[in-house]
Amino acid sequence: MWRVNTDKGSYAIKQLAPVIDLKSERIITKYELSETIAYRFAQQGIPAVSAIKKSGKHLHIIENTGYLVYPWAEGYTLARNEISETHALKIAEMIAKLHNINMSGLSEVPHVDIHSNDGIVEAIDRAVSCKCPFAKMLKENQSFILSMYDSYLAAVPLLLEDTVVTHGDLDQLNVLWDKSGQPILIDWESVRKLNPTREIVRTSLSWSGMDTKDVSLQIYTHMLRTYLESGRMLNINHVDAALYSLVGSAVNWILYNIKLACTSDIQGEKDTATEEINTSLMSMKRLEVLIPDLVKISMQK
Ligand SMILES: Nc1ncnc2c1ncn2[C@@H]1O[C@H](COP(=O)(O)OP(=O)(O)OP(=O)(O)O)[C@@H](O)[C@H]1O
Ligand SMILES: [Mg+2]
Missing domain, CATH: 3.90.1200.10 (Aminoglycoside phosphotransferase (APH), C-terminal lobe)
Known part of the structure; x- marks a missing residue:
């Protein structure tokens, strides 16, 4: 997970683990579907953070590495x-x-x-x-x-x-x-x-x-x-x-x-x-x- 601050806002960037097979159509579809459903839950009033969609996709593959970009949510996880x-x-x-x-x-x-x-x-x-x-x-x-x-x-x-x-x-x-x-x-x-x-x-x-x-x-x-x-x-x-x-x-x-x-x-x-x-x-x-x-x-x- 990376935090990136830009002049337009802060983002949480998730870099997927290398073991995840990004050549598998099934896996890519799974990521796309998960984020779409998270987005739809958010529309129904659930405080859900979903990845930002760009050029029709949530999952971006750059040099064989997968990334999902989320708006940064201010908050902390409980120990x-x-x-x-x-x-x-x-x-x-x-x-x-x-x-x-x-x-x-x-x-x-x-x-x-x-x-x-x-x-x-x-x-x-x-x-x-x-x-x-x-x-x-x-x-x-x-x-x-x-x-x-x-x-x-x-x-x-x-x-x-x-x-x-x-x-x-x-x-x-x-x-x-x-x-x-x-x-x-x-x-x-x-x-x-x-x-x-x-x-x-x-x-x-x-x-x-x-x-x-x-x-x-x-x-x-x-x-x-x-x-x-x-x-x-x-x-x-x-x-x-x-x-x-x-x-x-x-x-x-x-x-x-x-x-x-x-x-x-x-x-x-x-x-x-x-x-x-x-x-x-x-x-x-x-x-x-x-x-x-x-x-x-x-x-x-
Ligand atoms: N949108 C966000 N804004 C702020 N912090 C975030 C956001 N998304 C994730 N995080 C932080 O990154 C951590 C890991 O995120 P997430 O649960 O999405 O990844 P993960 O694949 O489960 O990683 P891990 O296996 O390390 O838990 C979260 O516990 C949280 O602290
Ligand atoms: Mg997690």
């Missing part, structure tokens, strides 16, 4: 310890607003990454043969990972029963807070059709500190309540599935990082991959313990 319930409830309200808009423009059935048990075992074995530092831990937890993944697979068809076009990644890093304490939604790269219960459940967990040791079940509960009070419904059958969807994401992330750790020559990248895999496995363990309580809490709503 973990700065999140208050007030912030979290504003996010819940915002998600209800996004879902209530019922935005059109994405017709395709959402893509879901599915791995076979064999595929997962193969990836873990690959980590073993590459002598990755996390390989032993993964091997020891292989049955646990496969059994959690089975529960995720059972959740997938349920989550596809009901979908809505939405932001898709409203964690703390993708929300700027302005001077008056109002949220501004950035980074619409993950915009897609999603199960609404999945989005509110997962985002509420994230704003409740799910990734930290002290998750606040109070914030989680109150976010769900705010969502309901904003005119939305929570599909109780989808709550359990929504929670297991986190397992699907964790396994995707573990497999991606195994590949990275085995193919990268850069030590820093390997170290990050190791950290990410440790964190993902820990989250899966924490989820296993938390899911029954979280389902119970959500049912009381």
